Amino acid sequence: GQQLNQSPQSMFIQEGEDVSMNCTSSSIFNTWLWYKQDPGEGPVLLIALYKAGELTSNGRLTAQFGITRKDSFLNISASIPSDVGIYFCAGQMTAFNKFYFGSGTKLNVKP
Amino acid sequence: EAQVTQNPRYLITVTGKKLTVTCSQNMNHEYMSWYRQDPGLGLRQIYYSMNVEVTDKGDVPEGYKVSRKEKRNFPLILESPSPNQTSLYFCASSLRGRARDTQYFGPGTRLTVL
Numbered sequence: 555g556q557q558l559n560q561s562p563q564s565m566f567i568q569e570g571e572d573v574s575m576n577c578t579s580s581s582i583f584n585t586w587l588w589y590k591q592d593p594g595e596g597p598v599l600l601i602a603l604y605k606a607g608e609l610t611s612n613g614r615l616t617a618q619f620g621i622t623r624k625d626s627f628l629n630i631s632a633s634i635p636s637d638v639g640i641y642f643c644a645g646q647m648t649a650f651n652k653f654y655f656g657s658g659t660k661l662n663v664k665p
Numbered sequence: 666e667a668q669v670t671q672n673p674r675y676l677i678t679v680t681g682k683k684l685t686v687t688c689s690q691n692m693n694h695e696y697m698s699w700y701r702q703d704p705g706l707g708l709r710q711i712y713y714s715m716n717v718e719v720t721d722k723g724d725v726p727e728g729y730k731v732s733r734k735e736k737r738n739f740p741l742i743l744e745s746p747s748p749n750q751t752s753l754y755f756c757a758s759s760l761r762g763r764a765r766d767t768q769y770f771g772p773g774t775r776l777t778v779l
Contacts, residue, residue: 558707560707584764585764585765594772595772595773596669596755596770596772596773597755597770598770599767602765602767604764604765642707646764652710652713652723652724653710653768655700655709656707657705657706658707
């Protein structure tokens, strides 16, 4: 199956710091999605990207759909303790199809 | 409240003993899907269903079966579970499975096969 390479695997940061993570694929995707998973719960959609080069924000979160359509980036500004969790990228190749997920970035924020 | 529910939330079983994990959604969604989550591997799609009686394989379908006889329910069946199926399982649904349809996940089922 398709492999989405997500990095870093984990991050330990201080409250207030900015965070960046990225996801790359060997295949072209038509859609990139970013999810957050809180401990003991299912993933929740944060941002969806539908067009190469697109930059979309959701509060302190900003994500970009790479120009090559093979990568995506997520930035979190001014992190707070409730940002703790696992962040997953996901991609979909066509409008109706399977979803492929990255391995996740575990974020820890020290107050 | 709009939600996806899964039962059971935790299950410990033995190799070879058939089991079913139920999934139900109350949002009238056409698309439903099952994923497994393993450390270092993220979520991998097992099966998905575009509508009643329409199912298709995801990335890791071996050892699993599904059925979609009603729109709201999408059970995951393990006919003969093995230890390598020990994992955290998530059911999800979206309106029509299009990229623009938000996928809603259930709370997860943690399965241990001894």
